[in-house]
Amino acid sequence: MRRPTAVVAAALALTLLGSLTSACTRDDDHVTLRVLASPELADIEPLLGDLAEDTGVELEIEYKATADLAGQPPAKGGKPAYDLAWLASDRSFLLRVQDSGGRLTRPESTAIMRSPVVVGLTPEAAGDLRERAPGGRISWADLADAAADGSVRFGMADPRRSDTGRAALVGVATAAAGTGSALRAEDVSCDRLRGFRSGQSLTGASSRELLDTYLQHQDSADALIAHESELLALNARGTLREPLEIVHPDDGMVLSDFPLLLLDPAEREAYGKVVDWLLGDDVQRELMRRTFRRPVNRHVEPSPDLRTPVGNALSFPDRLSIVQQLVDDYGDPAHATGDQVVFLLDFSTSMRGERIAALRAAFAGLSGADGSSTGKFARFYRGERLTVVRFGGRVLEERTVTVRSDADLKTLDRTVAGGGFDDATAVWSALDRGYRIAADAVRAAPERPVAIVLMTDGENNAGLSYEEFLRRHTRLGSAADAVPTFPVQFGEADGAALKRAAAATGGRMVDAGLSSLSEAFKEIRGCH
Numbered sequence: 001m002r003r004p005t006a007v008v009a010a011a012l013a014l015t016l017l018g019s020l021t022s023a024c025t026r027d028d029d030h031v032t033l034r035v036l037a038s039p040e041l042a043d044i045e046p047l048l049g050d051l052a053e054d055t056g057v058e059l060e061i062e063y064k065a066t067a068d069l070a071g072q073p074p075a076k077g078g079k080p081a082y083d084l085a086w087l088a089s090d091r092s093f094l095l096r097v098q099d100s101g102g103r104l105t106r107p108e109s110t111a112i113m114r115s116p117v118v119v120g121l122t123p124e125a126a127g128d129l130r131e132r133a134p135g136g137r138i139s140w141a142d143l144a145d146a147a148a149d150g151s152v153r154f155g156m157a158d159p160r161r162s163d164t165g166r167a168a169l170v171g172v173a174t175a176a177a178g179t180g181s182a183l184r185a186e187d188v189s190c191d192r193l194r195g196f197r198s199g200q201s202l203t204g205a206s207s208r209e210l211l212d213t214y215l216q217h218q219d220s221a222d223a224l225i226a227h228e229s230e231l232l233a234l235n236a237r238g239t240l241r242e243p244l245e246i247v248h249p250d251d252g253m254v255l256s257d258f259p260l261l262l263l264d265p266a267e268r269e270a271y272g273k274v275v276d277w278l279l280g281d282d283v284q285r286e287l288m289r290r291t292f293r294r295p296v297n298r299h300v301e302p303s304p305d306l307r308t309p310v311g312n313a314l315s316f317p318d319r320l321s322i323v324q325q326l327v328d329d330y331g332d333p334a335h336a337t338g339d340q341v342v343f344l345l346d347f348s349t350s351m352r353g354e355r356i357a358a359l360r361a362a363f364a365g366l367s368g369a370d371g372s373s374t375g376k377f378a379r380f381y382r383g384e385r386l387t388v389v390r391f392g393g394r395v396l397e398e399r400t401v402t403v404r405s406d407a408d409l410k411t412l413d414r415t416v417a418g419g420g421f422d423d424a425t426a427v428w429s430a431l432d433r434g435y436r437i438a439a440d441a442v443r444a445a446p447e448r449p450v451a452i453v454l455m456t457d458g459e460n461n462a463g464l465s466y467e468e469f470l471r472r473h474t475r476l477g478s479a480a481d482a483v484p485t486f487p488v489q490f491g492e493a494d495g496a497a498l499k500r501a502a503a504a505t506g507g508r509m510v511d512a513g514l515s516s517l518s519e520a521f522k523e524i525r526g527c528h
Helices: 004-020 039-055 091-098 124-134 140-150 163-177 194-198 208-216 228-237 265-278 281-291 320-330 356-369 373-378 405-415 427-444 466-475 497-503 516-523
Strands: 033-038 057-063 085-088 110-111 113-121 154-157 199-200 221-226 246-247 260-261 338-345 384-392 395-402 452-455 487-489
Touching: 004 199, 033 265, 033 452, 033 466, 039 057, 039 208, 039 265, 039 281, 057 265, 085 194, 085 265, 091 163, 091 320, 110 265, 113 124, 113 163, 113 281, 124 140, 124 246, 140 194, 140 373, 140 516, 154 163, 154 208, 163 320, 194 199, 194 373, 199 208, 208 221, 208 246, 221 228, 221 516, 228 246, 260 265, 260 338, 265 281, 281 405, 356 405, 384 405, 384 427, 395 405, 395 497, 427 452, 452 497, 487 497
Parallel strands: 033 057, 033 085, 154 199, 154 221, 338 384, 338 452, 452 487
Antiparallel strands: 085 260, 110 260, 113 221, 113 246, 384 395
16 A cells, blocks of 8 residues: 555646546556545554455545535546545535535535544543532533633634534534524524633644644643544553543534545446445444444444443534634634623612622623523633723723633622712713723734623713714724624613614624523623
8 A cells, every 4th residue: 555655646646637637547456546535534544455455446545634625626627636535524515515506516425433522631620520510420511611710721623624623613612502403693602602712722723633732732731622533542542641531521512424425426336345345344343443433334333432322412503604603703723812891880879779789690600600501601711801890970990800810700790799889870971981991902902802891771861972972982993993882771771872882883782681681791791
């Protein structure tokens, strides 16, 4: 069997031949098929010699497939650049086919192996998480909570390029949505994964690259999110200081089936030989032994390491736009997160009693007191910059912290819990103050997203008029234009005026009366 350098040389030679030859080469007894594969599949390389000897079909593999096979060379002379594709998952590619308007056709596809996307935790991190988790059953929400408070740092492949990273992100986002079904457009909320995202400390273009990086920097992460098979293989290398504990999250996992796709229908006969060989009992056992992936052949009994039930298999979204929005929202995992939110909180006398109690409870929940699944995904997170402005007829108090520890959150809680009230309500003066804080923040760190949350239960009866606020907002220029306002209508607040303010600043209004102030804050916090 050819080694990788020979494969690359052969690939270049084939490219130079262009349309004069097909991607496939053959003689009377031998066929060579070009295969575009996910880097994660490099572990099947030792079996390719046996495949060629037994079937007469040689696979010439390039391990550089992207998550949805985008950006591949166009077909020449009616022949695709590759005869086959072998991916960790073809879900993103099939969604691209679905959206292509007939330009792409759905290829024949056969599942070869299976592996769920799970979490590998250091023993210490696993113990800490299990202690905090209800019933000791660790979920994605528990991991997100620990990432947000800084107690767990994790590695995950880049979902923009890797099937594995994308499957992991979809799994986490599906758990965050809490619907139990495939993600819908309305479930992709940009605030739900901020805390989780803040805990990412390692990444790679593929999970293979991620795991190699982790081996060199084991102190840089307490957890790895990857296929079960990859984590078991990593443990089996014997090069870790301590084996990772494999955790199957209680709120479900995305399952990959490593399909082999027929891109050139003219090669169906050779494709069939390859598929039949790969699905045979003996080869499935050997694949399982070498790669730690679960067999798809039901006659093959899984090894002891692979008998843990997959549990709740999470569904993949049914539209490419949903996946793309999720990936875009998550951004470049190599860049640190750290949004800034300015909270403008009405402390007029009408807020006394139940209303201020609800406000304080909402802040306590965002600081970690809310143990619900949605609370764990929506909480304040390490690296986030938070400003609280208490106002009545004027600004009563202002406090800004960058969250580094629970002490910073307690500082904000004291600001919300303490202090007096004022008889008047200067909504637009408070919003003007918020925009001056926000504009300064944008100028100081243009890469940091900033948003304003305005919470009031009354109509403006002091300070600036709405028209004057708009004039001042315009004079702040582009720095203010980049900052949306999310008003929270509470009690008797002037809904029409708040809607105008949201529309003028690129935000949207939320009515806390439809659920609770806590749920309203979860819905909009950081969502920009």
